[in-house]
Amino acid sequence: MDKLLINGGRRLEGSLRVSGAKNAALPILAATLLTGETVTVANAPHLNDVTTMVKLLGRLGADVAVGESPQVTVTAADLRSLKAPYELVKTMRASFLVMGPLLARFGEAEVSLPGGCAIGARPVDLHLKGFAALGADIQVADGYVQAKAPRGLKGARIKLDLATVGGTENLMMAATLAEGETIIDGAAREPEIVDLGNCLNAMGARVSGHGTARLRIVGVPALHGAKHAVMADRVEAGTYLIAAAATRGRVRLRDIDPGALSAVLERLQAAGAEIEAGADWIALNMPGRPGAVDIETRPYPGFPTDMQAQFMAMNAVAEGSCRITETIFENRFMHAQEINRLGADIRLLGPSQALVNGVESLKAARVMATDLRASFSLVVAGLVAEGETLIDRIYHIDRGYEMIEEKLSALGADVQRVS
Numbered sequence: 461m462d463k464l465l466i467n468g469g470r471r472l473e474g475s476l477r478v479s480g481a482k483n484a485a486l487p488i489l490a491a492t493l494l495t496g497e498t499v500t501v502a503n504a505p506h507l508n509d510v511t512t513m514v515k516l517l518g519r520l521g522a523d524v525a526v527g528e529s530p531q532v533t534v535t536a537a538d539l540r541s542l543k544a545p546y547e548l549v550k551t552m553r554a555s556f557l558v559m560g561p562l563l564a565r566f567g568e569a570e571v572s573l574p575g576g577c578a579i580g581a582r583p584v585d586l587h588l589k590g591f592a593a594l595g596a597d598i599q600v601a602d603g604y605v606q607a608k609a610p611r612g613l614k615g616a617r618i619k620l621d622l623a624t625v626g627g628t629e630n631l632m633m634a635a636t637l638a639e640g641e642t643i644i645d646g647a648a649r650e651p652e653i654v655d656l657g658n659c660l661n662a663m664g665a666r667v668s669g670h671g672t673a674r675l676r677i678v679g680v681p682a683l684h685g686a687k688h689a690v691m692a693d694r695v696e697a698g699t700y701l702i703a704a705a706a707t708r709g710r711v712r713l714r715d716i717d718p719g720a721l722s723a724v725l726e727r728l729q730a731a732g733a734e735i736e737a738g739a740d741w742i743a744l745n746m747p748g749r750p751g752a753v754d755i756e757t758r759p760y761p762g763f764p765t766d767m768q769a770q771f772m773a774m775n776a777v778a779e780g781s782c783r784i785t786e787t788i789f790e791n792r793f794m795h796a797q798e799i800n801r802l803g804a805d806i807r808l809l810g811p812s813q814a815l816v817n818g819v820e821s822l823k824a825a826r827v828m829a830t831d832l833r834a835s836f837s838l839v840v841a842g843l844v845a846e847g848e849t850l851i852d853r854i855y856h857i858d859r860g861y862e863m864i865e866e867k868l869s870a871l872g873a874d875v876q877r878v879s
């Protein structure tokens with residue numbers, strides 16, 4: 461099993477291009493099932509989660525080609541199966557996103573209940589309630605969800621009790637081919653949802669309000685082929701900014717819209733970082749030891765849960781103490797005790813709050829990655845720590861960070877993959 465060996469204690473300095481967003485690429489690849497024509501997805505990141513989605517589309521019978529640039533071309537003309545099997549869905553929760561498109565286009569779908577990161581229960585009840593509101597008959601048996609709408613879906617008013625990202629995406633995709641108008645209130649507003657909405661509209665859908673809490677989708681009889689370039693990965697960008705700040709470094713990121721990162725940039729500035737930004741770039745300089753800053757995760761445009769772990773690692777070496785509050789997921793502090801193995805002083809005050817007392821320096825140790833974003837918090841800690849930190853189970857990182865050794869090396873880090 462691959463491990464990452466980091467010889468820490470160096471400042472990150474240099475410039476990087478931000479990859480395409482995993483969390484936008486996955487729903488957009490699922491959306492290719494909404495048409496029999498060819499959809500070209502450009503700027504798709506080369507990641508294990510994307511490979512899993514490509515495999516799933518192939519298993520359903522779509523014709524998928526992964527080309528240079530990187531670009532994925534999908535033609536889902538004749539599918540041979542409408543079933544997403546357990547072995548593919550269990551490794552990645554986002555596989556559940558094929559349900560909306562299959563149900564909308566074929567009137568039927570069978571999808572395994574999802575697995576994915578071990579961060580809380582993460583049910584799909586809101587997806588299912590929404591499909592039922594659109595007229596589908598939903599049965600759960602033997603770990604699979606079976607959905608049927610033999611006469612097609614019907615537009616409806618849906619109120620989401622909680623701004624679920626995946627739920628909003630699944631229902632938005634399903635509604636594109638439903639008869640009549642669908643209104644989704646309480647919709648999630650993440651930039652990845654805007655990207656998906658734009659792709660759906662390029663395919664002939666009539667989606668409006670994406671990026672607000674009220675989506676309006678007017679169903680059309682069929683969608684057509686299109687070409688869409690995936691937005692830049694704001695989580696990857698924020699992660700490298702936090703890593704640079706923790707090492708008192710200086711980085712410049714290209715091909716990224718700073719607007720999507722406002723909450724993170726504001727917290728980095730509060731920690732003492734100097735930030736400059738243009739239309740598609742962000743530069744950060746951390747002139748000295750970061751100051752501790754409180755964070756509380758919130759749905760977009762609040763501070764993203766996917767950057768909580770990395771920020772905790774920076775706070776671990778900051779001057780002062782702070783509180784980190786996680787409001788999106790239960791059980792998302794598994795990284796705290798691993799960071800403590802490097803000499804940090806992080807105390808859990810309960811399932812959703814941690815107290816971080818900043819320490820002067822960290823010391824290298826062997827640690828284990830527990831989930832995707834948590835893994836990168838260990839990388840941040842390892843980059844700061846004096847000596848050789850070995851991070852085990854980095855397959856978690858490979859799910860969501862493209863070319864991590866190359867990117868970190870380009871910034872002057874001493875990292876290598878070992879088995």
Ligand code: UD1
Nearest residue numbers: 483554582583584585586587623624625626627766788789
């Ligand atoms: C997406 C992101 C993930 C991010 C998360 C929150 C992708 C592929 N993944 O995950 O990186 O951490 O948004 O920003 O885009 N919930 C329910 N019932 C449901 C659905 C969700 O109770 O039917 C709860 C979940 O347990 C969780 C919260 O809602 O506590 C947020 O989940 P959700 O927004 O759905 O996250 P994902 O779409 O799975």
